[in-house]
Amino acid sequence: MFSRKILVITAATTGLFLGIGIYTFLYAKGYSYITDDPEACANCHSMNPQFNGWIKSSHRSAAVCNDCHTPQGAAAKYYVKASNGFWHSFYFTTGWYPDNIEIKQSNIDVADDACLKCHQDIVDMMKRFKDNNEKISCVRCHTSVGHFD
Amino acid sequence: NIFERKQEAKNIFYKVEDITDTTESPEIWGRNFPLQYDDYLRTVDQVRTKYGGSEALPRTPSQADPRSIVAHSRLEEDPRLKTMWAGYAFARDFREERGHAYMLDDQTFTERQIAAKQPGTCMHCHASVYVPYKKLGGGDLIKGFEKMNQMPYPEARKFVSHPVACIDCHDPNSMQLRITRPAFIEGMRTLKAAQGIKNYDVNTMATRQEMRAFVCGQCHVEYYFKGQEKRLTYPWMQGLKADSILSYYEKVKFDDWIHAETGAGVIKAQHPEFEMWNQGIHARSGVKCADCHMPYKRVGALKISDHHVQSPILNINRACQTCHKWDENELKERVEIIQDRTFRLRGIAMDAIISLVQDIKKAKESGKTDAELAAARSYQRKAQFYLDFVEAENSMGFHAPQEAARILGESINYIRLGQVALRDK
Amino acid sequence: NIFERKQEAKNIFYKVEDITDTTESPEIWGRNFPLQYDDYLRTVDQVRTKYGGSEALPRTPSQADPRSIVAHSRLEEDPRLKTMWAGYAFARDFREERGHAYMLDDQTFTERQIAAKQPGTCMHCHASVYVPYKKLGGGDLIKGFEKMNQMPYPEARKFVSHPVACIDCHDPNSMQLRITRPAFIEGMRTLKAAQGIKNYDVNTMATRQEMRAFVCGQCHVEYYFKGQEKRLTYPWMQGLKADSILSYYEKVKFDDWIHAETGAGVIKAQHPEFEMWNQGIHARSGVKCADCHMPYKRVGALKISDHHVQSPILNINRACQTCHKWDENELKERVEIIQDRTFRLRGIAMDAIISLVQDIKKAKESGKTDAELAAARSYQRKAQFYLDFVEAENSMGFHAPQEAARILGESINYIRLGQVALRDK
Ligand SMILES: [Ca+2]
Ligand SMILES: [Ca+2]
Numbered sequence: 001m002f003s004r005k006i007l008v009i010t011a012a013t014t015g016l017f018l019g020i021g022i023y024t025f026l027y028a029k030g031y032s033y034i035t036d037d038p039e040a041c042a043n044c045h046s047m048n049p050q051f052n053g054w055i056k057s058s059h060r061s062a063a064v065c066n067d068c069h070t071p072q073g074a075a076a077k078y079y080v081k082a083s084n085g086f087w088h089s090f091y092f093t094t095g096w097y098p099d100n101i102e103i104k105q106s107n108i109d110v111a112d113d114a115c116l117k118c119h120q121d122i123v124d125m126m127k128r129f130k131d132n133n134e135k136i137s138c139v140r141c142h143t144s145v146g147h148f149d
Numbered sequence: 150n151i152f153e154r155k156q157e158a159k160n161i162f163y164k165v166e167d168i169t170d171t172t173e174s175p176e177i178w179g180r181n182f183p184l185q186y187d188d189y190l191r192t193v194d195q196v197r198t199k200y201g202g203s204e205a206l207p208r209t210p211s212q213a214d215p216r217s218i219v220a221h222s223r224l225e226e227d228p229r230l231k232t233m234w235a236g237y238a239f240a241r242d243f244r245e246e247r248g249h250a251y252m253l254d255d256q257t258f259t260e261r262q263i264a265a266k267q268p269g270t271c272m273h274c275h276a277s278v279y280v281p282y283k284k285l286g287g288g289d290l291i292k293g294f295e296k297m298n299q300m301p302y303p304e305a306r307k308f309v310s311h312p313v314a315c316i317d318c319h320d321p322n323s324m325q326l327r328i329t330r331p332a333f334i335e336g337m338r339t340l341k342a343a344q345g346i347k348n349y350d351v352n353t354m355a356t357r358q359e360m361r362a363f364v365c366g367q368c369h370v371e372y373y374f375k376g377q378e379k380r381l382t383y384p385w386m387q388g389l390k391a392d393s394i395l396s397y398y399e400k401v402k403f404d405d406w407i408h409a410e411t412g413a414g415v416i417k418a419q420h421p422e423f424e425m426w427n428q429g430i431h432a433r434s435g436v437k438c439a440d441c442h443m444p445y446k447r448v449g450a451l452k453i454s455d456h457h458v459q460s461p462i463l464n465i466n467r468a469c470q471t472c473h474k475w476d477e478n479e480l481k482e483r484v485e486i487i488q489d490r491t492f493r494l495r496g497i498a499m500d501a502i503i504s505l506v507q508d509i510k511k512a513k514e515s516g517k518t519d520a521e522l523a524a525a526r527s528y529q530r531k532a533q534f535y536l537d538f539v540e541a542e543n544s545m546g547f548h549a550p551q552e553a554a555r556i557l558g559e560s561i562n563y564i565r566l567g568q569v570a571l572r573d574k
Numbered sequence: 575n576i577f578e579r580k581q582e583a584k585n586i587f588y589k590v591e592d593i594t595d596t597t598e599s600p601e602i603w604g605r606n607f608p609l610q611y612d613d614y615l616r617t618v619d620q621v622r623t624k625y626g627g628s629e630a631l632p633r634t635p636s637q638a639d640p641r642s643i644v645a646h647s648r649l650e651e652d653p654r655l656k657t658m659w660a661g662y663a664f665a666r667d668f669r670e671e672r673g674h675a676y677m678l679d680d681q682t683f684t685e686r687q688i689a690a691k692q693p694g695t696c697m698h699c700h701a702s703v704y705v706p707y708k709k710l711g712g713g714d715l716i717k718g719f720e721k722m723n724q725m726p727y728p729e730a731r732k733f734v735s736h737p738v739a740c741i742d743c744h745d746p747n748s749m750q751l752r753i754t755r756p757a758f759i760e761g762m763r764t765l766k767a768a769q770g771i772k773n774y775d776v777n778t779m780a781t782r783q784e785m786r787a788f789v790c791g792q793c794h795v796e797y798y799f800k801g802q803e804k805r806l807t808y809p810w811m812q813g814l815k816a817d818s819i820l821s822y823y824e825k826v827k828f829d830d831w832i833h834a835e836t837g838a839g840v841i842k843a844q845h846p847e848f849e850m851w852n853q854g855i856h857a858r859s860g861v862k863c864a865d866c867h868m869p870y871k872r873v874g875a876l877k878i879s880d881h882h883v884q885s886p887i888l889n890i891n892r893a894c895q896t897c898h899k900w901d902e903n904e905l906k907e908r909v910e911i912i913q914d915r916t917f918r919l920r921g922i923a924m925d926a927i928i929s930l931v932q933d934i935k936k937a938k939e940s941g942k943t944d945a946e947l948a949a950a951r952s953y954q955r956k957a958q959f960y961l962d963f964v965e966a967e968n969s970m971g972f973h974a975p976q977e978a979a980r981i982l983g984e985s986i987n988y989i990r991l992g993q994v995a996l997r998d999k
Contacts (some may be wrong), residue, residue, distance in 0.1 A: 121875060
């Protein structure tokens, strides 16, 4: 009885979220979100500061948003995109996000690893010693490479 | 939701009312700009932070003072202030400052009005004076300012009806920021002249960025009443540093009052936020008052300036995280570490000034002549001004951490020299 | 061009030599790592900045001191230091510090060696001692350390042959950073214990990031020689702040020497860079010594750590601009504004301490008893330690601007109390 009530509420809530999700997805041109086009990210005004920053950044001609914000490998990439994508729509629709978005540590790690996709060679010397060696965070010094904002 | 937001983005400005250069009431401006007006009204909120904000204390209204809520008393919090200000109206009533909504009432009803007759000059920073000045001056802002300065406070009070309002910061046609305060216009002119720039006119020569600090600098500054005409004057003729200001006061031999216990001619510094901020790393990096105290906020698809002017500690995400990626708690702690250090040194200086005051008092009572006391009194004057400069500055050192500590160090040194001078003479 | 770089990238590490835990000579390590070795050799450069770097002064070599170039004398630059240190070896010879290449010679030939008999302990921070300690201790680092501490300096000197070398900072197998200094291992253990962490072992428990500051903290710290065994000890039992360190010295009643003019038992602070940096905003933001003093540099297609350890002012582009997008001049000015403020307050405190020393001296000469002088002497001890803490710290306040100013403020206050105590008794 009790658990059924929870089930119903859960189902209803899920339905609602899905509904909101799909609506958001179509309206906010979310279909373009699964492409790698930075303009797709900027479909949400929430991403405007980063988009505007990226346009001016050293990486404008080198890396798009997804180069830094999704991990290597198709499966992992689409998992992060899907996960971030769901929460993106959710927060965007509800408006429950701070004015200045705070990136989660897990997403900083994704960005950190992403640097190596392109810059493995140059940092060889910094990273080479032993497998048990802690990695060094690139973003600690190079915070603004992707976008100043 | 998204639909609403896309709509909003297109209709950011509903022109409901015609606003002119004589539209004083913020309520009318608010019909065109309801979002800004809503936030503006929220400056009634009272929340305390470790060293800022304010606490709402209930009181029983009386005929003389109808306020049912006041901010906490700084004199009760730190009674040493009474000794430092002995003989001055501040020793009677001095409270933590609170939001803009209260400025007119707090000035009208402070017991400092009872302790001394105040001039109409006071109004410059506690009311919407732009329209009243213009009216009084027959269209001439400066003339109106001069007239009101020379009235007794109660008379001047009749000419005004609002705390700082939209028209005090904005041009009604373009909505651009605009300086409306004569003392700031003149203060900037003398400051720039000292730097070799002639005939500086803040309203035509300042950049939009600069204006985001200048509108606040109209009031959040050290000041004095010059001469018989009680002309409001910002003492920036030699620069904005505590040292330059003191040096100017020494040159013109200005005293705020004669200290009741020591007989020294002394000066009280008042809210030099603009001057202190100017010495800090944020000013140097182009970060203006409005960036932290009126940060952009998102309302739907719009970004507006938060007109709920308040302590940034109550609004860290918007006020700081645009530029600093540390989490909220960390940022709060960083502010408090700076403030705690300043507070510690302030306490040391406060104890020291009290002991100097006692020393001079004792020497005076034991029959020392004015000539014998002159050196110690002059050190008291200097020390007290430096200490007050940090004490009166409302960020407890945050606006310029190292400079605040340096000023306190200089203060302690003057106290030392004063105590030695007394004993060696 | 790109092709060349890709080639280079693959051959970054030529294993020419087998390096083991007993390979002392940097020249041999340098065969495997020529880029780092080249930069390491460049620490012979001498360039002066406003408050740092060093000036190369020619001198005529003598048998006792064969150096043909020394750094400028800080005693000549500011003779007040001689008064503050009266009776201590530092009043005889004290120079601006220079690059790592000179550390062994500068220690061997300083006139402080003539002014007083120094123990072998000194070697800990001025030579490559890892291999010598191990040898002396029969494979046990700590035993070797203890043995060398108890030798007279000239004897210990025979066991060492290089200034700090690769093996002092690196594990020869993995090239990872490693702590080789017993006093730091022990210092960190007591510090962590005070914070509730038991049996802290820096070599297994520190992160790679932390190591980028810890390797420097092995030597750039305040220290004293404990007891008869002259054991090198870092006084961190209560924490790293100036206040905690002084409080520890008070507890163990430690004196460096008895002041020649006042008879006070006093303490000299020495190069507390690690401690001061810890109180600053950079440490709080995770910025380590190596980030500024050994920033990454690009050589061909590789990034390496610049082993030319030096003033970051001589290398602003790499040392600061990755994090701060201001131009070089602006960054230099920001450093100098901070340093100028510290320097001003340091000057005030220095004048003040001299006047306290003179006062006590006079009082002593006029026949005051030790009991009557006790309070003033105790204030001198405190004041002098605080002042020296900033004076000896080599960044002229940059590593923690507000904290440096606060410490100087406390120093001035102690001087005030001392002068009053003298006159009131
Ligand atoms: Ca307040
Ligand atoms: Ca140097």
